[in-house]
Amino acid sequence: MATPPGDVNTVHDMLEQVWNDVPEIGPEDRLKFEIAVIELASNVMRHADTGTGVVCALVVQTYPDRITATLSDSGEPGDVTLAGRTLPEDALAESGRGIPLIQALVDELRYDSDDGFNHWHITRTLGG
Numbered sequence: 001m002a003t004p005p006g007d008v009n010t011v012h013d014m015l016e017q018v019w020n021d022v023p024e025i026g027p028e029d030r031l032k033f034e035i036a037v038i039e040l041a042s043n044v045m046r047h048a049d050t051g052t053g054v055v056c057a058l059v060v061q062t063y064p065d066r067i068t069a070t071l072s073d074s075g076e077p078g079d080v081t082l083a084g085r086t087l088p089e090d091a092l093a094e095s096g097r098g099i100p101l102i103q104a105l106v107d108e109l110r111y112d113s114d115d116g117f118n119h120w121h122i123t124r125t126l127g128g
Contacts, residue, residue, distance in 0.1 A: 011041045011058060022062045025126060029067065033124045036105040037069050040120055043098045048075020048118065064126075066107075071120040077113040 015034050019025065041058065048054045055074040060067065103109050108123040 007045065008038050008042050011038055014058065014060065018060050018062065025062065025067065029124060029126050029128075032105040033067055033069070033122070036102045036109075036122055036124070037071075039098050039102055040069075040071055040122065044071060044073045044075065044118075044120070048073050050076055066123055066125050068124075069120075069122045071122075072117045073120075074116065075118055077118055 012034075015030075015037065019030055037058070037060070041056070044056060045054065057072045059070045061069075099109070102122065106122050106124045107128060108121070110121040112119050112121075
């Protein structure tokens, strides 16, 4: 997946194929995982692009007890703080919701950066 020209529709299509390949993953796990991955991908596409585009690679893996996604992007390394994130106090705020939303939907969200790439890791325990 690359942006531009890729977009979140590419992510939707990929996840639909995952669900077809692994039908035993239940609807609640699918929905929560998919929302988290789409939110992450859209945030990366929106915020990591400094004007020249950003290249993204998304890997989704399924296991008997969990599903994982790793999104790597070529955007500028960010000053990312994951611990202690909460929703904005202003109910109408349009930014600052992404990471807390993702954290509410999955069991683990990690971020690291190396060799010019950002790496986002999501894990959702199945049936959790």
